[in-house]
Amino acid sequence: MENQGQAGNFDEEGDFDEAEDLAEYIAMMFFEEFDDDERANMQDEGLADFVDRIFEDFEEIERRRRQVMRLKVLREFLRLISDPFDMHPIQFRKLYRLTPTLARDVVEMLREELNRNRTTRVTEELQVLITLRFLATGSFQRGTGQDFLHPVCQSLVSKILAKVLDAICTFGEQFIFLPRTPEERFQTQYAFRNLIRIPGILGLIDGFLVKMKRPAEHEEAYVNYAHGCSVNVQVIVNAEGRIMSLRIIPGSNNDQGNYTNSRARQYFEALRAILEVVEREGYFYILGDAGYRESRVLLTPIENAPEGSPEWVYTREHSTTRSKVERTIGALSGVWFAANKARVLYYAPEKVATIITAAAILHNIRIMNGLGNDNERPAAQPVLDDLVVGEIDANHLEGLAERELLLDLLYR
Secondary structure, eight states: OTTGGGSSSBOTTOOBSSHHHHHHHHHHHHHSOOOHHHHHHHHHHOHHHHHHHHHHHHHHHHHHHHHHHHHHHHHHHHHHHOOGGGSOHHHHHHHHSSOHHHHHHHHHHHHHHHHTTOOOOSOHHHHHHHHHHHHHHOOOHHHHHHSTTSOOOHHHHHHHHHHHHHHHHTTHHHHSOOOOSHHHHHHHHHTTTTTOSOTTEEEEEEEEEEEEOOOSSOGGGGEETTTEEEEEEEEEEOTTOOEEEEEEEETTSOHHHHHHTSHHHHHHHHHHHOHHHHHHHOOOEEEOOTTSOOOSSEEOOOTTOOTTSHHHHHHHHHHHHHHHHHHHHHHHHHHSGGGSTTOEEOSOHHHHHHHHHHHHHHHHHHHHTTOOOTTOOOOOOOOOOOOOOOSOOSOHHHHHHHHHHHHHHHTO
16 A cells, blocks of 8 residues: 555565554554554554454445445436336326427437537436426425436535526526517517406516525525515416516515516516507506506406496406416416425525426427416526616506596597
8 A cells, every 4th residue: 555654664565663653553544544543543443453443444334335325326327217207198198297209308408408518328308307396396305316216426416406407597598588579569469368358468477475494695685574484486477378578686676676666567568668559569468466556557456346346346457467466376386396385495585486497498398389378276597686777666647547548549
């Protein structure tokens, strides 16, 4: 061994002058270092007891090492012989929330990104399935990896999740976007016409909380009086339940504050400010609940309207239409349980945002492929959005006047 020359007085043929030299040599074989504390222990215990203890420690270390190696070999063997894609499609969809065909499409979409700086022998298919299972169950990493369908250790699950979630989020702009062209705006608002008589509805807005562990920094920003530490997630959806806008901020903020400082508000205000758009396409609106502040572009219900009155009819249509965003949130958090309020995510805020963003993208992939909202429960890069686009709309009266005008034109 490299350190033999430092251990006592013994020659190159292995002859030892003293029994102490032999004990010291044995200790160095097992532990590579033999410091002053160990020499003192050898003198205190006696040579025989000292050597016995070294052998016992070595045997325990070897036993544990063999167990770890057996487990590693077993996991490798299970990965070779098991193929989750062989199971029945119904069972596959229950476990991974996607059909086998759609799951393979997601693998192909992510393959190039996953192959970049590859650090594991686990196949891309298995990496994606591990991530889908984690998002679907909201389980801990160790439990996800102990499944016989994807047997990997917890540390490897952690690496896989980090890589696959980031890869999914690189496709954010491809799947999460507000209408970008006149044609897209026409199709989006036309889908709402059979639900509400107000033209120009482009989306439905709402927010929900996802609980998380106490962050290491700026804890006060994430404390919500009702749910502890959390993030506030704002979604804007279309008539089909596709998420068109997603914004994640610390949970101490309310829904109105989230909307006020969002790019979505800037988008809708810009549509109202561009004269050419108004003349060619008309006015556009989004619908929000009573937690939002009425504005020229955001319409809210009228509370305590007398039954049968125009205000009551408007509010009924408004609430019936806006319920779609509540059902969408229920579908998102019910299918991808990692985003459910019943789950606490034990990650830093940035990782929590990544998980929620990935779940939202996969939700849209399901909607775009006609999977619907099974497991529904009632109710861009993933970074905490800190954009500030200006102060809250100072002229709240303009919003009330806008709503009153719509009531006169369409409900009275």
